[in-house]
Amino acid sequence: MSQTSRDRLLLGVAALLLWQLSTAWLKLLDPQLFPEPLQVLRLLVEDRQVFLKSLLSSFTLLFWGCTLAALLSIPLGLIVGWNRRLRLAIEPATNVLGPIPPIVYIPYAIAILPTFTQSSIFIIFIGAFWPLFMNTIAGVEALEKGIVDSAKTIGVSKKSMLTKILLPGAMPHIVSGGAISMVLAFILLTAAEMIGATSGLGWYVKYFSDFADYPRVVAGIIVIGVVVLVLMTLFQRLTGYLLRWRK
Incomplete structure (x- = not known):
């Protein structure tokens, strides 16, 4: 076990002991609001079937929302980042729509889309789309101009330019946007489920x-x-794999 893992384990044990001390032993907290660790552990075991069903439902929404966002935002970000004229044309719309909290779309999504599942996927899609899209554009802009010019000089096709030059070059920015998108998507997922899910x-x-x-x-x-x-642990490992060339 590494030193970091030991430190994290010690912090976890310390937090658990503090929880036990303040609830079960010293009775410092209201037992109605702050249950004892053993009581919570017992409920985790008792409700395991409910948790498994809930996990499956949540992951289904999260998977489709994030997958659709990635499939659309990354190719669009590469194209927009590469085409300066197009980038300048849509920049005002990006600056207006990007910062809008996706949660404000929930009433309209519920009213317009026929099912709660579709409404939730749409909200998660909106939340995951903008960080990925904007970071992809930023990654293409940050790419050294000489690399792109050299590729044009040797006659690289548009498809190869996008997939073999721009995509790998923008990948550090893309994975950064992906981390933001995942966290935001999970927040939106939880918020949507609190409003209308079963x-x-x-x-x-x-x-x-x-x-x-x-x-x-x-x-x-x-x-x-x-x-x-x-x-987040799985995403960090995926990031390490995608950026393995940096080592």
Whole structure:
């Protein structure tokens, strides 16, 4: 075990002991709002089937929203970043639409789209699209002009320019945008599930909070935290693979 792993393990154990000390031993916190660790652990085991169903529902929405965003934003970002005239033309629209919080589209998505699943995928798509799109453009702009000029000089085709020159060159910016997109997409997923879902991690927390069942609320928050940790760890490994040439 590396030193970093040991440090993280010690921090986790310290946090768990502090939780146990403040709830079960010293009774410093309201037991209605702050359950004991063993109580939460018991609920994690009891509700494991509900959590598995919620995870499947949440991951389905997250997968389709993020996949559609990546399939559209990265190619468009490469094209727009490469074409200066096109980039300057759409820059005002990008500056206006990009910063708008995607959560404001939720009422319209629910009203216009026929199902909650489609509405949620659309909201996640919007949230994941803009960071990826704008970072892809920035990555192409940051690419050394001499590389692009040399490729043009030797007659590289447009397809090869996009896939073999611009895409690898912009990849550091793309993965940075991807990390932002993933975090934002998960936040939007949880928010959407809290509003109109009948399953999912966000629904689980909202449903039991309405009944003041805070032990289950804490259990749901812990599961969400673990899921985010796993997703970011996997994304970091994917980033290391995509940028392995930098080593």
